[in-house]
Amino acid sequence: xxxxxxxxxxxxxxxxxxxxxxxxxxxxxxxxxxxxxxxxxxxxxxxxxxxxxxxxxxxxxxxxxxxxxxxxxxxxxxxxxxxxxxxxxxxxxxxxxxxxxxxxxxxxxxxxxxxxxxxxxxxxxxxxxxxxxxxxxxxxxxxxxxxxxxxxxxxxxxxxxxxxxxxxxxxxxxxxxxxxxxxxxxxxxxxxxxxxxxxxxxxxxxxxxxxxxxxxxxxxxxxxxxxxxxxxxxxxxxxxxxxxxxxxxxxxxxx
Ligand SMILES: [Zn+2]
Numbered sequence: 668x669x670x671x672x673x674x675x676x677x678x679x680x681x682x683x684x685x686x687x688x689x690x691x692x693x694x695x696x697x698x699x700x701x702x703x704x705x706x707x708x709x710x711x712x713x714x715x716x717x718x719x720x721x722x723x724x725x726x727x728x729x730x731x732x733x734x735x736x737x738x739x740x741x742x743x744x745x746x747x748x749x750x751x752x753x754x755x756x757x758x759x760x761x762x763x764x765x766x767x768x769x770x771x772x773x774x775x776x777x778x779x780x781x782x783x784x785x786x787x788x789x790x791x792x793x794x795x796x797x798x799x800x801x802x803x804x805x806x807x808x809x810x811x812x813x814x815x816x817x818x819x820x821x822x823x824x825x826x827x828x829x830x831x832x833x834x835x836x837x838x839x840x841x842x843x844x845x846x847x848x849x850x851x852x853x854x855x856x857x858x859x860x861x862x863x864x865x866x867x868x869x870x871x872x873x874x875x876x877x878x879x880x881x882x883x884x885x886x887x888x889x890x891x892x893x894x895x896x897x898x899x900x901x902x903x904x905x906x907x908x909x910x911x912x913x914x915x916x917x918x919x920x921x922x
Pocket of ligand 1: 769771772860905906
């Protein structure tokens with residue numbers, strides 16, 4: 668049985684370095700990654716990139732976050748167009764997994780309308796209970812599109828064979844999750860924003876406090892990712908441009 672993994676860049680963002688690594692200066696242009704997984708029993712997308720509104724209006728579409736980001740997001744970089752490059756019709760995707768519900772991870776959810784949507788229970792609660800302080804960092808227009816929702820509470824084995832499974836990596840947000848994919852060339856972990864950059868884990872260099880929901884949980888999640896790495900897993904960092912430059916893009920498979 669073979670599981671194929673494809674990486675897709677769904678635009679780029681330029682953002683302040685301190686938001687990625689506290690105490691640094693300047694800006695960094697970062698990729699917005701999404702992934703497609705073909706399993707014998709079905710298809711999975713991990714993170715859906717940014718919304719079409721962001722593609723059309725740029726940073727203006729980000730509301731209160733406008734001041735922090737420059738958006739580089741061209742037509743045909745949206746998730747549905749990226750999937751077409753691997754001959755996959757976005758409307759036929761079986762499962763959509765959201766690492767978390769920030770705009771650059773679930774803004775393309777509307778483009779994958781018929782998938783069952785897997786999100787951690789506490790992420791959904793944080794993002795959907797409007798009016799709380801934490802809910803301000805989420806925009807329901809990104810993610811709330813009536814998908815058949817699976818609220819995972821911790822680990823979630825998508826196909827029941829351990830080959831594609833969500834693991835809780837809370838901390839960046841209340842219910843962040845990562846995905847382990849068992850490929851023919853070994854396990855690969857799609858970290859999402861549990862680990863922005865290679866340096867985040869190699870130097871335990873956390874982002875600015877303002878973008879870390881719970882530092883203790885985030886450190887524990889990084890330790891878990893590190894132990895997976897020490898056990899032979901390859902980590903795919905959330906937004907590392909140097910690392911990303913060497914990752915084959917769809918239609919070429921990563922593994
Ligand atoms: Zn992100």
